[in-house]
Amino acid sequence: MSLRVLYFAGLRDALGCAHEEAAADGIGNVDDLRRQLAGRGGPWLALLEHKSLKVAVNQAMASLTTPLGDGDEVAFFPPVTGG
Amino acid sequence: MAFISVRAEDFDVASENEALALADQQAGAVVNFVGLVRGGDIAAMTLEHYPGMTEKALAAIVADAQRRWQLQAVRVIHRIGRLLPGERIVYVGVASRHRQAAFAACEFIMDYLKTEAPFWKREETAAGSHWVDARESDDHARDRWQSSPGATPSAVRAGPK
Numbered sequence: 572m573s574l575r576v577l578y579f580a581g582l583r584d585a586l587g588c589a590h591e592e593a594a595a596d597g598i599g600n601v602d603d604l605r606r607q608l609a610g611r612g613g614p615w616l617a618l619l620e621h622k623s624l625k626v627a628v629n630q631a632m633a634s635l636t637t638p639l640g641d642g643d644e645v646a647f648f649p650p651v652t653g654g
Numbered sequence: 655m656a657f658i659s660v661r662a663e664d665f666d667v668a669s670e671n672e673a674l675a676l677a678d679q680q681a682g683a684v685v686n687f688v689g690l691v692r693g694g695d696i697a698a699m700t701l702e703h704y705p706g707m708t709e710k711a712l713a714a715i716v717a718d719a720q721r722r723w724q725l726q727a728v729r730v731i732h733r734i735g736r737l738l739p740g741e742r743i744v745y746v747g748v749a750s751r752h753r754q755a756a757f758a759a760c761e762f763i764m765d766y767l768k769t770e771a772p773f774w775k776r777e778e779t780a781a782g783s784h785w786v787d788a789r790e791s792d793d794h795a796r797d798r799w800q801s802s803p804g805a806t807p808s809a810v811r812a813g814p815k
Contacts, residue, residue, distance in 0.1 A: 650788030653773025
């Protein structure tokens with residue numbers, strides 16, 4: 572399946588990537604995707620090591636156990652700081 | 655009714671408050687909050703957001719407030735892009751029949767906006783620029799509401815629905 576993956580703020584800067592289409596076969600939930608992406612090594616390990624990383628699926632706050640399906644939009648980002 | 659806007663343009667506080675007052679003849683109170691870029695060491699601040707999700711998150715927060723209190727009108731404006739010290743960042747305005755609901759809902763919306771809406775601040779100082787870290791105190795401010803649905807943290811009751 573294919574997922575649209577987005578990165579924001581400091582995480583995007585660290586990865587040097589704002590968004591990508593990720594082939595994600597064998598991915599059941601957010602944690603699976605996170606581990607697959609972290610497998611790229613280098614800055615991508617931040618996806619595993621960032622203590623308070625947030626995730627949204629289809630533009631709603633989600634968790635590591637949120638299931639993923641073909642075409643889903645997944646966003647990883649640091650805790651928000653608006654207002 | 656609720657008006658939500660995420661945009662680069664500034665807003666006029668008096669006009670926004672007037673729009674709230676005019677939205678519903680039942681309104682007897684208008685409360686608003688304005689967030690500013692603090693001066694001091696900061697030369698400028700850039701606000702980034704997650705287009706699409708931001709609007710949904712703000713709408714969900716406002717809908718939650720409207721379930722907790724009887725509100726006549728709500729307006730939320732959040733600016734994005736590069737802002738200088740003293741510039742306005744965010745406006746939250748609430749109109750209700752009586753003041754308690756407007757005070758409480760305004761604070762509730764800000765507490766949730768700061769912890770749930772996908773905005774990020776990057777500060778520019780003489781030493782360079784850096785992403786602002788989230789503050790734990792903001793999470794605590796939000797969590798106060800979870801133990802007191804329909805009330806302010808100081809236990810002021812909202813009017814009957």
